[in-house]
Amino acid sequence: MEEKDVFCRAIGTETDIVQKEMYEFEDRSGTRVALRPEGTAGVVRAYLENELDKKNGLEKFYYMGPMFRSERPQAGRLRQFHQIGVEELGTNSPYADAEAIHALTTFLDAVGAHGYKVKLNNLGTFDERKIFRGELLEFFKPHAKELCEDCKRRMEKNVFRLLDCKVETCRKIARQSPPLKKFLTAESTAHYEKVCRALDALKISYIQDDFMVRGLDYYTLTVFEVTHPKLGAQDALGAGGRYDNLIESFGGPKLGAVGFAVGVERLQMCLEKQNDAAPVRKNSVFLAALGEKAFQVAFGLLGELRSHKIAAFMDLDGKSLKSQMRSADKSGSRYMIILGDNEIEKGVAVLKDLNDGSQQELKFTEVTEIIRKLNG
Ligand code: AMP
Secondary structure (H helix, E strand, O other): OEEHHHHHHHHOOOOHHHHHHOOEEEOOOOOEEEOOOOOHHHHHHHHHHOOHHHHOOOEEEEEEEEEEOOOOOEOOEOOEEEEEEEEEEOOOOHHHHHHHHHHHHHHHHHOOOOOOEEEEEEOOOHHHHHHHHHHHHHHHHHHHHHOOHHHHHHHHHOHHHHHHOOOHHHHHHHHOOOOHHHHOOHHHHHHHHHHHHHHHHOOOOOEEOOOOOOOOOOOEEEEEEEEOHHHOOOOEEEEEEEOOOHHHHOOOOOOOEEEEEEEHHHHHHHHHHHOOOOOOOEEEEEEEEOOHHHHHHHHHHHHHHHHOOOOEEEOOOOOOHHHHHHHHHHHOEEEEEEEOHHHHHHOEEEEEEOOOOOEEEEEHHHHHHHHHHHOO
16 A cells, blocks of 8 residues: 555656556545555665665566555456566666566476567657647547547547557557657667667567556656567566666656566466366376265375375265366366275275376375375
8 A cells, every 4th residue: 555646746646547447545644545556666675765866777676465556457468467567766777678578488488488479669758758748639539530549538538548459440540540669768768779789689579569558657768578478368477678767757866667467367277277188287186985884095195194294185975976077177176085985905005096097006005105205
């Protein structure tokens, strides 16, 4: 939670987030506060409050935690969601932009995401955008009647957002608009070029997307987004960019910064969908028992496995074998141990590997040891 003004100042009073999506209220002292819709504004506020800008060097931070936006809920769009974010404050180097993107892709690779795309654009400086804004307005004015209701409103409030509207008629018109590139100075273009070359050096592939503008006003120069084709309409896994005016706008010195945030629930969705084709089974065990005696033996084995730190599950309601098979599948376990009265008499259990369907008979006393060996 922060004072509302922290977000208004950083994100921009005309953005959707500030206009429509913040959970805000007055606290007991009469201060207008808001649940944080994103992490960067609070990091910059804390950075200055703790005088870290005076340390004269690069400061790096990360955060993980819940964010709140009162958006229309849909698949992949929640009102309370979690972000993992990274911020590098006190640098104007284009290599910091590439370093941030590298941190993002390294993280995604490490958790097993694949098939994602990195999109990149250069939004220029605030001054360059001012000129571009005027040009865009001129361009869209004659098309005003053809635009969707949201874009009609955006014409007045935030014309840049017309560029990434998802409505087909708006998209078609936007594709004809003058590109921002035309309005950039040599300096801004050179910064972006260096980011691209640094990404090449890191062997990160990216797509240049002239129409990606992002929903927060504070970005300058480099912006990026990572999308995944399995995510549907809300396809951004993570996003970020440079924000060279933000520290100054909070009353600090003119220092550059860059950062990004990953959406945890989106990442989770993406990993689950990726794995649809071949479910990854956990190295846990499901015990299926038929009959009272078998149940008691299985229950003892359940405790033994757990005491050896092997995750084990059992259906405690004495259902049919078929139903227990279904529960085993649902538990995502790799192994299943089946015990019936026949097995009890022989002192054995059947161990089935659900990955390949193979099965073997084991003595009760061997079960834990064998599973430990199989799990390495
Ligand atoms: P943003 O702060 O808007 O740049 O968002 C960064 C990332 O947070 C996005 O790429 C999403 O993965 C995630 N995200 C943003 N809004 C939501 C939401 N309402 N529900 C779930 N994830 C979200």
